[in-house]
Every structure is written in structure tokens, then in C-alpha cells.
Amino acid sequence: MAHLRLIDPEDASGPLAEEYAAAVARAGRVYNIVRSMSLRPGVLRRSMELYKAIMMGPSGLTRQERELLATVVSAANDCHY
Secondary structure: OOOOOOOOHHHOOHHHHHHHHHHHHHHOOOOHHHHOOOOOHHHHHHHHHHHHHHHHOOOOOOHHHHHHHHHHHHHHOOOOO
């Protein structure tokens, strides 16, 4: 089984603490998918920028349709997060 070292929110500092604070503001908590990038805060920031562009940027799909599509794809990929 693969193992990732994850930095807990209470141990974060600097740019990672800022990303964690943004995650809490956005979702109410820091999910493990965010924590999985904790060793690379710059990558985490860019990943969240991509997510926001895809989910909240201009599109022919509504936000609800995009969320539904993401849920269906995650289920089809047997992804449990």
C-alpha cells in the first residue's frame, strides 16, 4: 500500500497554512485530497486554481451539472473521497 506523508492543518505554516485556510473557507475543512499535496504548497495552489477554473469558470454547463459530472466520474473510477 502506498503511503504519503501528510501535514496536518495544525502543523502547517507559511504558504501551506494559507492554502489550508483557503480550503477551510471554501469547504469548511481540509479534506485529504488537499492534504495529499501538503508537501508541495505551490502545486496545491495551482491545483486549486485549476479546480476553480473548471468548476466555477465560464462554461456551457451549470455548476450543478459540473458537480454531478464530477460525482459520476468519481463513482465510475471507484474513487471514495
